[in-house]
Amino acid sequence: MSSHNNSPLNPLPPVVAALALLIVGIEAVFQLGARAGFFGPEAVGWRLEAVQRYAFSSDIFDWMLSNGRWPAEHVIRLLSYAFIHVSFTQALFAGVMVLALGKMVGEVFSQVAVLAVFVVGAVIGALAYGVLVQTPIPLIGAFPGAYALIGAFTYLLWLRLGQLGERQTRAFSLIGFLMGIQLVFGLLFGSQPDWVADLGGFVSGFVLSIFVCPGGWRRMRDRMRHR
Template identity: 40%
Template sequence: MFAVEVVLSLSGQALIGGREGIGWRIAAWEDYGFSPAFMPFLFAPGVDQFDVLKRFVTYAFIHASFTDAAFAIVITLAIGKFVGEVMRDSAMAILYIACTILPAIIFGLVAPDGAWLFSGYAPAYGLIGAYTYILWIYLRRRGERQIAAFRLIGFLLALQIVYTAIFGASSRWIAEVPGFIVGFCVTPILLPGGWSALLAKLRTR
């Protein structure tokens, strides 16, 4: 993600790629971004399926600007470090992939025509969902108010509202909210002993 943004930022300043490099970011949006327009072509005969399927993942590595990418990278690294301390590497990979692909599917089904999805915020919100679940369990074991676990996502949603009020609405939230939900829901299964622990928990209820 960082390497891609460095290349696109430098090309935008014509430091690499010459004059053609200035248009690389827009070309990247078109070649690797995701849009509901691709859903009808999913598994359609005669269509390059790789070009369609890759977009469910590659959109997360393309951003609108350097600042946009920086925030996504910071959130991913900060929250990912916390989640990674209690989750295996393989589980982290599954979590990140699930929180990238599933929100894109929902975006493709719900977002209005002409909307585009690119940025790593959907999987970043997925990591926030995992963080929220872990904190939720921790607070329950300590006998504290579990609602406090949702402060971070509440703060981010409040920022989203302020951003929308200032700069206008963006359809990106259609993938970000499902990203959080997916992260929160799959984490109980991905944590060490998660599936058996989840079943045991359900049996006691």
């Protein structure tokens, strides 16, 4: 008989809560700073200053590649951009995605693995943006990291469908739907190049999950041996 003291809900992994709080917390500081007199008049421009100092820039990335120089103040942009957003709505949506997907992935992955998926996804998303997109528009927002968590969730679903003997391509329905939504919005309101970073985050999250999912690499190795 199960104990009545056991919670029917799995606790939220602390690393997921920390990521979401960091995303929303930074945005809250920007919002408060924009209110006249709360932190002083200089606080009004904090968001713009943060974009200039911490957003990922394809131009700066090209300069580093061309000159073979990698100053820390610019290398950090590969990750720091993920914690800056254009508005409270964008930050809230990104935070909710990280919470929801991080919780689902965190029920299987270790906390270190969840953090690795988010961080690597954000970095790979920025690299994809820098290599494949030539635009002066800076990359900001946690969505490449969130899409990496979607990639990890897709991998878990892919494994589950395989165990049930069902069609594993169904696992990619979510990313297909999200990319389709972005395509529709692009056709209606103009395309934004940040979808390249989102897709890069998704692919890296899926691939990394093979190595960080408990037993994931063993399953892949056995599968390849049977072939």
